[in-house]
Amino acid sequence: MTIGMVKKAQAVISNTLVVFGGSNQNWLPAMEAAGWLCHRCYDLRTAETLLLEIGPCIGVVDLSHDDFSIHSFSAMVNRNKQVRWIAIVRDDQLNNEAIGQFIVNFCLDYFSVPIPPERLQQTIGHQIGMLNLERQVWPQLGNFGQQGLQGSTAVMKKLRDQVKRIALSDVPVVISGEIGTGKILVADAIFQASARAKQQVIRVNCETMTADWQIETVSGTESVFEAANNGVLVLEEFTALTDACQQALYQVLAEGYYYNQAGEATTVDIRVISITKYSFDYLVTLTTLRRELYFRLNVVSLTVPTLRERGDDIIVLAEFLLLKYARQYNSVAKSLSEQAQAMLLQYPWPGNVQELICQIKRAVLLAENKCIEAEQLDIPRLVDDKLSLKKVREESERNALLTVLENNKGQISAAARELGVSRATMYRLLNKHELIPPPRCFRQGHA
Structure with missing residues (x-):
């Protein structure tokens, strides 16, 4: 059995297989001989870490030995949608409501024991091909581990x-x-x-x-x-x-x-x-x-900063979520219009990232075209409809400058270091927004 670290999925997804449960999988040696990298996992505690390391892959879950709670396993599967699952069951388990729901909700296919090795291998091989095809259409597949931490502000x-x-x-x-x-x-x-x-x-x-x-x-x-x-x-x-x-x-x-x-x-x-x-x-x-x-x-x-403090990063996060949920719900949505972006930037987001997630999910589910327009967002219009994206971004930039100056007690060099820009660039930005601090006045001493 080959055990070790596996790199995140690159442009082409490797032949990686994760097997949960069971102890005597007579079809595994043939998979390994064919070049598949097979990982066995018996402990659900370490399952999510393993799946995050591997990224998009094929998962085979053996339910035939009742090794673990189907409820706990379902929760883990629901959090790792980059994995395509195939179940192995006993025929009598198909009458079990919980197992039936698990297969219908999360699995692409299932096999009853005794397992037909050739058919199982053929199914697994086809699914890795589907994953590679998905990777071409959705290049960011599997990169959803840091949701909420993106941004350059x-x-x-x-x-x-x-x-x-x-x-x-x-x-x-x-x-x-x-x-x-x-x-x-x-x-x-x-x-x-x-x-x-x-x-x-x-x-x-x-x-x-x-x-x-x-x-x-x-x-x-x-x-x-x-x-x-x-x-x-x-x-x-x-x-x-x-x-x-x-x-x-x-x-x-x-x-x-x-x-x-x-x-x-x-x-x-x-x-x-x-x-x-x-x-x-x-x-x-x-x-x-x-x-x-x-x-x-x-x-x-x-x-953790509020969403309203993140400026243009709101758009970065929104586009990230759009990609994620468009794939998950098989939606045609691909982008946000300039007006939709402006609306996202001007809204104060009292519910923060969770509220943004709900908004993007709703828009993706209702989308009829590739571009999501402002009217498809269920956000109160707090400003004039003609508000331009450029104006919103300038205001966001100005607020960010004010914040960093306040954090550094007006020290321009320190503020520039925090923003990761040169002192000259900092002065250019301050001039642009008319934020150059007044010159200091010193009283002349008297003899």
């Missing part, structure tokens, strides 16, 4: 730089940002760029977490701390944790162990990433949050 460059630096450490992180800004995506980016990327990532909703920190996994009920051991634990809205939960979590962070169901101390090694919609100024005033826990969690922190 100062705030997004700063965010990506922070993610890169934070990922290299192994300390707890707190991510703050308005609802819908993509905090989970930032947490995932930190995880993927870290030394723990090959390990498991466990995400928990702190609003529903019980005092014993038990969760349902593919292996049954187990401790969150056990499930996340050697990996990463992501706490969604950690401010909602009960006091009892906070005590147990503090024990793990401070002492490196927790008490299992038998009352035994169990050592664990976990990196914690905490997420909240509240500002850091508010967090320090929150009386329901234990001070000692907060300072353990907030070793390093970052704030």
Whole structure:
């Protein structure tokens, strides 16, 4: 069996096969002899990391041995739409409603045991051909892992730089940002760029977490701390944790162990990433949050910018989402008109990235032509319909300059460095928008 790192899909997708479940696949040796790179995976915890590494590929899921929860596997498949799935089942399983729904919703084909090897190989070979054809039509297929972190504006460059630096450490992180800004995506980016990327990532909703920190996994009920051991634990809205939960979590962070169901101390090694919609100024005033826990969690922190702060990056993200959902829903939509782009730029986006996703999905589903027009967007018109894209972009550029000047206390050289431009270019932009600061006046001394 060939095991190892696989590069992301390039222009031509390699003959890569991922097989989940089962223990005795008598058709695999023939696939390997024919030049297929075959990966076996028995643990759903590592499945998403493997699929992100490989990119577009063919997946074969063997359901005939009841190795794992079909519900958990369905959730993972739904998050990895770049994979084409083929199921292996027993004939009696076809009467199972959950398995039937899984095959219909997610699989291109299925085979009953005993497997006809030649037919299975023929089907798999045809599907890799379809993937390569898709790659020609959709060149960005498989590059959807960093949704929400694209962009060239100062705030997004700063965010990506922070993610890169934070990922290299192994300390707890707190991510703050308005609802819908993509905090989970930032947490995932930190995880993927870290030394723990090959390990498991466990995400928990702190609003529903019980005092014993038990969760349902593919292996049954187990401790969150056990499930996340050697990996990463992501706490969604950690401010909602009960006091009892906070005590147990503090024990793990401070002492490196927790008490299992038998009352035994169990050592664990976990990196914690905490997420909240509240500002850091508010967090320090929150009386329901234990001070000692907060300072353990907030070793390093970052704030995810709102969509309205991202300027022209809104268009970059919108076009990215358009490509993604047009492929997913088999839509004719390919681009946004200039008027549609202007409308996206002038809208304040109270729902941030999640609201933009909903808008693009709706427009893609209703599209009848390749170009999406402004009237096809369900966005309130806050400005005159004749507002030009050029005017909106100039206003966005001016606001970005004001922000970076404010961040750097009016120091033009420092602001230029943050924007990644030369001092001369910075002065040109400031002159363009009439933002050159007035000359300093010094009082003459008197003898």
